[in-house]
Every structure is written in structure tokens, then in C-alpha cells.
Amino acid sequence: MARVAITTEPRPQHEPAPPLLAVSGLRVRIRTRDALLTPVAGVDFTLHGGETLALLGESGCGKSMTALAIARLLPDSAGLEAQALQLGGEDLLACSEAAMRAVRGGRIGMVFQEPGTSLNPVMTVHAQIAEVLARHRALRGAAARAEARRLLEAVGIADAGRRLDDYPFQFSGGMKQRVMIAMALAGDPELLIADEPTTALDVTIQVQVLDLLARLQAERGMGMLLITHDLGVVARMAHRVGVMYAGELVESAPRADFFAAPLHPYARKLFAALPDAAQRERPLDALGGSVPGLDQAFAGCRFAGRCPQVMALCRTQAPAWQQRGTRAVRCHLYADNASAAVLASALPAPFPPATPGTPQAVLSVRDLQVHFPVRKGLLRRAVGQVRAVDGVSLDLHRGRTLALVGESGCGKTTVGKALLQLIAANAGSVRLDGEELAGRTAAQLLPMRRAMQMVFQDPFASLNPRMSIGAIIEEGMQALGVGADDGERRRRADALLERIGLSAAMRNRYPHEFSGGQRQRIAIARALAVSPRVLVCDEPTSALDVSVQAQLLNLMRELQREMGLAYLFITHNLAVVEYLADEVAVMYLGRIVESGSAAQVLGAPAHPYTRMLRAAIPRIDAAAPAPATAAPAAELPSALAPPSGCHFHPRCPHADELCRRSYPPPRALAGGHLLHCHHPLGAEAPRA
Numbered sequence: 129m130a131r132v133a134i135t136t137e138p139r140p141q142h143e144p145a146p147p148l149l150a151v152s153g154l155r156v157r158i159r160t161r162d163a164l165l166t167p168v169a170g171v172d173f174t175l176h177g178g179e180t181l182a183l184l185g186e187s188g189c190g191k192s193m194t195a196l197a198i199a200r201l202l203p204d205s206a207g208l209e210a211q212a213l214q215l216g217g218e219d220l221l222a223c224s225e226a227a228m229r230a231v232r233g234g235r236i237g238m239v240f241q242e243p244g245t246s247l248n249p250v251m252t253v254h255a256q257i258a259e260v261l262a263r264h265r266a267l268r269g270a271a272a273r274a275e276a277r278r279l280l281e282a283v284g285i286a287d288a289g290r291r292l293d294d295y296p297f298q299f300s301g302g303m304k305q306r307v308m309i310a311m312a313l314a315g316d317p318e319l320l321i322a323d324e325p326t327t328a329l330d331v332t333i334q335v336q337v338l339d340l341l342a343r344l345q346a347e348r349g350m351g352m353l354l355i356t357h358d359l360g361v362v363a364r365m366a367h368r369v370g371v372m373y374a375g376e377l378v379e380s381a382p383r384a385d386f387f388a389a390p391l392h393p394y395a396r397k398l399f400a401a402l403p404d405a406a407q408r409e410r411p412l413d414a415l416g417g418s419v420p421g422l423d424q425a426f427a428g429c430r431f432a433g434r435c436p437q438v439m440a441l442c443r444t445q446a447p448a449w450q451q452r453g454t455r456a457v458r459c460h461l462y463a464d465n466a467s468a469a470v471l472a473s474a475l476p477a478p479f480p481p482a483t484p485g486t487p488q489a490v491l492s493v494r495d496l497q498v499h500f501p502v503r504k505g506l507l508r509r510a511v512g513q514v515r516a517v518d519g520v521s522l523d524l525h526r527g528r529t530l531a532l533v534g535e536s537g538c539g540k541t542t543v544g545k546a547l548l549q550l551i552a553a554n555a556g557s558v559r560l561d562g563e564e565l566a567g568r569t570a571a572q573l574l575p576m577r578r579a580m581q582m583v584f585q586d587p588f589a590s591l592n593p594r595m596s597i598g599a600i601i602e603e604g605m606q607a608l609g610v611g612a613d614d615g616e617r618r619r620r621a622d623a624l625l626e627r628i629g630l631s632a633a634m635r636n637r638y639p640h641e642f643s644g645g646q647r648q649r650i651a652i653a654r655a656l657a658v659s660p661r662v663l664v665c666d667e668p669t670s671a672l673d674v675s676v677q678a679q680l681l682n683l684m685r686e687l688q689r690e691m692g693l694a695y696l697f698i699t700h701n702l703a704v705v706e707y708l709a710d711e712v713a714v715m716y717l718g719r720i721v722e723s724g725s726a727a728q729v730l731g732a733p734a735h736p737y738t739r740m741l742r743a744a745i746p747r748i749d750a751a752a753p754a755p756a757t758a759a760p761a762a763e764l765p766s767a768l769a770p771p772s773g774c775h776f777h778p779r780c781p782h783a784d785e786l787c788r789r790s791y792p793p794p795r796a797l798a799g800g801h802l803l804h805c806h807h808p809l810g811a812e813a814p815r816a
Contacts, residue, residue, distance in 0.1 A: 146217060147174035148351040149198070149319055153211035156190075156197050160205070163423035167193040169375035177318065178345065180352040182366035182383075184359070184398075186673040187644070188419040190375040191355045192241075195321045198353070199236050200228050216318060234264035237312035237350075241324040243304035247296040253280070253307055254292035257314050264315035279310040283340055300764070301536060302333030306340065313344060320345070323355045330535040330700045331744040338364055338746070357673045359402065360703075360746025363387055371395050374420055374430035381455040387748055391457040393435045401678035402748070403707030405730070410478040411685065412707070414678035418643060429460065437461060479689065487525035490694045491547065491580070491662050496520045496556035498539075498546050502768060514767045516542040518718035519556075522696075524662055527688060529695040531709035531726070533702060533741065537764050539718040540698045541585075544664040547696065548580050549573055560662070578608050581655035585667035587647035591639040591654075598635030601625070601654050610658050624653040628683060645676030649683065656687065664696045669704055681708060702745055706730055714738045717767055717775040724801035734797060734808040736780045774806065782807050 156168040167190045175181045183191045197208055200220065213220045215235060223231065232238070240246040248256055257276040261267040267275055273292065280288035283306040296304055305325060312320060322341060326334040342365060345352050354365055362369055362383070369386045371379040371394065379392040390396050400413035417434045420426075429435070432442040441460050450462040498517040501510040516539045524530055532540050545551040547558055549565055558565045560576055568576075581604075584590040591600055601621040604610075611617035622632035628649040639647055648668055655663055665684075669677045681704065687693060697708060705712060705726065712729040714722040714737065722735040733739045765771055765778065773790050777783035784807075792804045 145176060147214075148177045148216060149173075149175040149353070150212055150214040151198065151210065152213075153209070154194065154197055154213065155209040156193055156202060157207045157209075158203070158205055159207070160423075165422045167375055167422050168197060169422075171372075171375075171377055173370055173377070173380070175319070175351045175353060177351050178349045179367045180345065180354055180365055182354040182356060182362040182369050183372055184356060184362055184369055184395075185372035186357060186419055186675055188374075188422075189372040190422075191372050192323050194372070195238070195323055195353060195355055199232055199238060199321065201232070230264070233260050233312075233317075234315040235318050237315060237317035237320045239305075239308050239312050239320065239322040239325045241327055243301070243308045244296070246308060247304060249296055252293050252295055253299075256307075257292075257311050260311055260314035275314070276310075279314055280307070282313070282344065283307075283310045284336065285310075300333075302329055302336060305329065305333070305337055309337070309340065309344070313348075316348075317350060319351045319353065321353045321355070324357070325354075326356075326358070326361060331702065331741055331746075332535055334361075335744040335746070341365070358746070359398065359674065359748055363748045364746045374426075375422055376430060376458065378431065378458045379456070385453075385455055391452065391455065391462065392431075392459050393437050393461070394431050397434075397436075398674055399748075401674050403678065403681060403704050405706040405726075408707055411476040411682045412678040413476055414682055415675040416679075418645075418676075429458075479685070487528055489523050490526050490561065491524040492557075492559045493523070493547065494521045494557045496543065496546060496558065497554045498542050498551055499554050512768055515718045515770065516767055517546060517553075520715070520718075520720055522713055522720070522723070524694040524696055525710075526661070526694055527692045528710040529688070529697050529708055530711045530713060531697045531699060531705040532713050532715055533699060533705055534715035535700060535741075535764050537717075537767065538715045539767070540715055541666050543715070544582065544666055544696060544698055547662075548582055548664060550582075574608070578610065578658045579660055580662040580664070581658065581660040582664040582666065583648070583651050583655050583668050585670060587644070587651040588639060590651060591647060593639055596636045596638055597625070597642075597650050598622075600639075600650065601657050604654055605657050608658050620657065621653075624657060628653050629679070643676070645672055645680060648672070648680055652680075652683070652687075656691075659691075660693070662694045662696070664698070666698045667700075668697075669699070669701065677704070684708070700741075702730065702741060714741070717765065717770050719775065719804070721776065721805070722801075722803040724797075725799065728797075728799060728801040734801070735776075735803045735805050736782055736807075736809060737776050739809060740779070774804075782809070 152172045154168055154171040155166065158165040158167065171194055173181060183194065185191055196202055198213065200208065202208055210221060215231070220231065254273060254276050257279060258272045261272045261275055276292055277288045280291060285291055285303060285306055299307060325341065326337050329337065338361065341352065356362060366383045368380065368382050370377050371392060373394050379390065379395050390399060397415040401415055403412060415434060420430060420433060426446065428444050429442040429447050432438045435442065439460060447458050447460045449456050449458050452462070496517055497519055500514040500516055502512040502514060503509060504511050520543055522530060532543060534540055542551060546553050553566055556566065560579055565573065565576065598621050601624060602617045605617045605620065611620060622635060625632050625635060630646065630649060642650065669680055672680065685708070688695060699705060709726045712723065712726050713720050714729065714735065716737050722729055722733065722738050729738060730742065733742055765775065771778050772788060774783070774787040774792055777787040780787065786806050792806045795803050795805065795808060797803070
């Protein structure tokens with residue numbers, strides 16, 4: 129089979145430039161007790177200094193395993209083969225393990241997906257950076273501390289000299305990611321491998337991390353291998369894109385060409401699954417099924433089982449690379465100069481029109497407050513309060529979705545738990561169908577538990593690993609007295625499994641046997657088992673692949689239309705909000721700063737904070753210029769000591785003395801659009 133090398137930019141013949149990284153025929157095999165897995169099956173690409181190649185694809189496509197193979201960080205059970213694996217002309221396959229220890233952290237820096245598990249919790253930041261400096265640059269003592277401080281300052285951490293002696297738990301998620309970047313840069317690498325560096329980060333922190341990587345790359349001339357499933361991140365960062373599927377590269381192209389018109393059916397399906405406001409009236413064009421298991425022998429195209437344009441040839445013969453100018457695609461549809469027009473597919477049918485009428489309020493919240501005492505000393509005396517929720521009011525209506533958006537630490541999850549009385553509120557009212565919930569005992573709340581359920585952010589943590597999924601779904605029904613007997617509960621659980629796209633035959637499997645998207649479906653089935661009217665969804669799509677996210681959003685909208693569910697959708701993903709939400713409430717440091725219909729709040733935001741969130745969303749734009757660098761915005765202040773006046777004024781470009789002195793009163797704009805701001809943008813309204 130012909131091979132196509134992926135280069136980050138076409139270069140004139142008279143300017144030959146040797147690649148920084150050259151990979152040819154890369155293959156990884158892992159021997160397990162039951163099978164031989166091939167997560168990387170013959171990958172080729174080259175990467176030049178100062179350029180970024182993004183490897184794009186779903187989880188299980190082999191992106192991270194490719195990166196680990198380049199750094200030779202594979203497990204003992206894995207075998208590595210390659211025709212070529214060269215860094216700056218040096219053969220990495222010929223290096224001994226001792227020589228590779230000098231390459232890793234030195235010539236190759238790595239930023240891992242989850243900084244919380246990559247940083248040592250019992251070592252200070254200085255100690256962890258100093259390890260790299262001592263090993264790769266022979267810096268110790270005062271020289272190492274000065275260089276560590278310079279690195280922290282370079283990644284935008286304020287008061288770096290003092291923060292060197294802090295531990296990882298004393299940093300926010302975004303700051304921990306910056307510490308990881310500082311450690312990766314400490315060895316002055318030629319190649320930086322960034323594996324999902326912004327997964328599950330707030331959009332504001334995400335844009336800071338991406339701009340930081342782009343700035344440091346430009347300053348140092350590093351090559352960057354960026355691994356992600358986020359098309360927005362690819363559009364912002366990449367010079368060239370490689371699409372991976374089931375261990376193979378299936379498309380390569382310059383960024384602008386790729387986003388103008390992706391060629392491979394898999395890439396096109398990823399684009400079709402992206403949620404936005406334009407698709408609100410119809411289901412997302414979700415890619416069905418999942419990435420095939422890599423323990424099988426493939427006779428034909430690996431995407432054939434999920435491809436809407438599959439042909440008989442696809443199932444029997446592996447496609448060869450087809451060249452299209454600066455682009456290449458591995459697909460039979462492009463053989464013999466076939467036209468890309470054959471890839472057009474019909475959009476899903478729109479939803480039936482909604483029944484007109486006044487929305488019925490199911491849950492009403494007024495002036496909700498949740499404050500947590502901060503205790504110190506031997507006697508554990510309260511020395512302050514964290515105002516996690518500080519006077520929130522909102523309404524949930526039957527058959528509608530209210531999205532609660534904001535950065536991590538704004539109090540969104542605390543609101544959700546307080547609505548369900550999982551956390552006791554200090555003040556305020558929570559009424560379900562007119563009945564007050566606040567202040568009731570656990571026994572008094574039990575009959576109301578059926579009406580309100582929660583889907584948590586991490587299904588792996590919220591599903592009992594020792595229980596089968598059938599037992600997990602039936603547990604809530606048994607506790608709340610749903611179903612006449614075990615047989616009826618079993619039948620109901622089996623029906624729910626079929627309804628969420630799984631099979632009743634899977635009821636005896638355990639959570640670890642399912643993918644992340646499937647586990648989230650199981651969590652939804654557990655919540656639906658008791659026939660609730662209100663569903664609180666806490667970041668249910670964060671860190672999911674775009675295809676799995678689309679499947680989950682379609683399922684949620686179908687269930688809402690069938691059952692009239694009221695959703696409180698807690699998220700920082702505004703693209704999902706544009707597609708799913710009917711109303712939006714923007715939260716900042718425990719308070720709602722702007723609320724209204726989704727069209728009002730996201731289409732014409734009046735609060736500077738809402739505009740900041742909107743501006744931070746990575747946009748897919750084929751004509752976009754190379755990423756611009758920007759200074760990181762100020763960090764979210766602590767809820768223990770919120771700023772005086774308007775809490776947002778330290779980060780607001782429009783703040784004045786009035787903003788610093790007094791909290792803005794509520795303003796009512798047209799159509800029920802409410803906000804708290806002394807200087808609303810793009811709207812004129814009298815002060816309340």
C-alpha cells in the first residue's frame with residue numbers, strides 16, 4: 129500500500145528543510161491475556177520545527193498511543209515497530225533506554241491530559257520543576273530556583289516566586305495545566321507533545337492555555353504534536369491536520385483546506401455532529417456506533433461499519449491513499465478521480481413543532497443561599513465563609529431546558545445539589561409544584577425524590593463499580609418503591625436500556641466494560657427509572673467525543689419531548705447551550721449576572737462576562753488567521769473574599785469607580801432579559 133507522508137506545510141523545492149520528526153510505518157501491538165491489540169497500525173507523518181500537527185479523532189482511535197510510541201513510553205506488554213522514527217535525524221529506535229531518558233523531558237516535552245493525576249501531590253511545584261532542570265540542564269540550587277521562577281512567569285502564573293513553594297492542590301485546574309506546561313518546557317524541548325491539553329477546562333482557561341502554547345512555540349521554534357478531539361482547538365492551533373480512525377490515518381490536509389471541505393466520510397460526520405444554534409430544530413447528525421475493537425483483523429476499510437456511503441468494495445479491500453493537491457485521503461470514494469459530491473448526505477428530519485401554550489413551572493427557586501464556613505485552629509473556629517451561592521433565583525418549566533453557565537468555581541454544581549436538597553441551603557426557597565422543600569427532613573423529602581433526579585459529571589465515579597448496570601438502574605426504583613415487585617423493576621430496567629441505545633442483554637455487565645458515553649447513558653437511565661419530572665444534569669457532556677456528545681444530546685432531546693422533562697443543564701460549553709437550551713442563566717461568583725432566552729443571552733449578550741465567555745469559544749473558521757497570542761485574563765477571584773462592588777470588576781474592561789463601589793441592581797431589558805451591570809453593552813435600559 130502506498131504511503132503518504134504528512135508535512136506541516138508544502139515547501140519550495142529550492143528550500144529543502146529536514147523534518148524535526150519523521151515517522152514511517154509506526155505500529156504498536158499489545159499482547160493481552162485474550163487477544164493481540166493493534167492500537168497503531170502503520171502511521172506515517174513528518175513535522176517541522178515551529179509548526180503544529182493536530183491528530184484528530186475519537187477516543188480509541190490511537191492518537192495518544194501514537195504519542196506514547198514516539199516517546200517510547202509504551203507498557204512492557206507492548207511491541208513497537210517502525211520503518212523510521214527519527215527526531216532531528218537521530219534514530220530513536222536505536223537509542224537505549226538510558227539514552228531515551230535523556231530525550232524524554234529534554235528534547236521531547238509532554239503535556240498530559242489530566243494535570244491533577246500527572247503532578248505529584250506531595251511535592252512542591254519547585255521540587256517537580258527542579259527535577260527536570262537537574263536531569264536535563266544540570267541546574268541546581270539557586271540557579272534552578274531562578275529558572276523555575278522564570279518558567280512559571282513565562283506561563284502566566286502571578287507571584288511566581290511565592291507559588292513555587294505551593295503544592296498542586298493549591299492551584300486551580302487551569303493553573304495546574306500551566307505548571308505542567310512549565311515542566312514540559314523546563315528541558316528546552318525541540319518537540320512538544322500536548323495530549324488533550326484543554327479537555328474539560330473552562331472556555332476562558334482553555335483559550336489562555338492555547339494562546340500560551342502558541343506564544344511559547346513561536347518564541348522557541350518548537351514543533352508541536354497536538355492530540356485532541358475538539359475541532360475548535362484544531363482550528364485555532366493547527367497548521368496541518370491528520371485524522372485518525374481505528375489506528376490509521378485516514379486524511380491529512382492543511383488546516384484551511386480541511387475546515388473548508390473535509391474529504392473523508394468520517395471527518396465529515398465529525399463536523400455534522402457539532403452542536404450550534406442553527407441546528408436547534410432538528411436532531412444532530414450523530415455518527416452511530418463506536419470505534420471498532422482493535423483486536424480484530426480488518427479485511428477492508430476500518431470505517432465501513434459506520435460509513436453512510438459504504439460500498440461492497442469497502443468491506444473487502446482496504447483503501448489506498450488518494451492525493452488531492454496538498455491533501456490526501458484514504459477512501460475508495462476518491463479512486464479514479466471520483467467527485468467529492470458523492471459524499472453529500474441528507475440532514476435528519478426536523479423535530480415536530482412544539483405544542484403552543486404557556487410553559488408550566490415545575491420548580492421555582494428564590495433567593496437561594498449556600499455558604500460554607502471556613503474553620504481554622506485547634507478548636508475549628510469559623511474564620512470566614514465561602515459564599516458558593518449568594519441569592520440565586522430561577523424557574524424550571526415542563527418540557528424546557530434552563531442552562532446554567534459559568535466558569536468552574538462559580539457555584540453551578542452547588543446550585544444543582546441544593547435544589548435536590550443534597551446540600552442544605554442557608555436561606556431561600558425551593559418549591560416543587562408549589563410545595564416548599566427547604567427545611568424538610570430526609571423522611572419528608574423521600575416522596576419528592578422521585579420527582580427530581582441528578583446526572584453527575586463523571587459517570588465512572590457515580591456508578592458503583594461492584595454492581596451490574598441492571599442492579600444500578602433497579603436500585604433507585606427499589607429504594608423509592610417504584611414497581612410492584614422485582615420482576616416489574618427488571619422489565620422496566622431492560623426497557624430503559626433499550627431506550628438509551630444499549631441492550632437488555634448487557635444488564636449483567638459492569639460499568640468498567642462500557643465506554644464513557646455509554647456510562648453516561650446508563651447514568652441517565654438510572655435517573656429516569658423513577659419517572660422524574662426534573663433532571664439536573666451536571667456537565668454530562670464534558671470530555672466526551674463530539675460524536676458521543678451528539679448521540680447523548682439527541683437522546684436527551686427525545687426524552688424531553690416524550691416525557692415533558694424539565695432540565696437544569698449545568699455546563700461551560702456554550703456551543704451545547706446554543707443547541708439545547710431554551711433559557712440561559714449566567715453565573716459568576718455565586719450570583720446570576722444575566723438571564724433570559726437563549727437567543728437573547730447568547731445572541732446579544734449585554735453583560736461583559738457573558739461576552740467574555742462567548743469570545744473565548746474556539747470557532748471553526750476556514751479563513752481564520754494563525755492563532756494570535758494574548759495575555760492571560762485575570763483568574764477567577766475566590767468566593768471566600770469576593771471583590772467589593774461588582775464582583776466582575778477586576779476582570780472587566782469597562783469597570784469604573786461605580787463598579788468598584790457598589791453591586792449593580794437588576795436591570796430589565798426587553799423580552800424578560802435580566803442582568804446585573806452598571807454599564808450593559810449594546811442595550812439601553814433605565815436602572816431598576
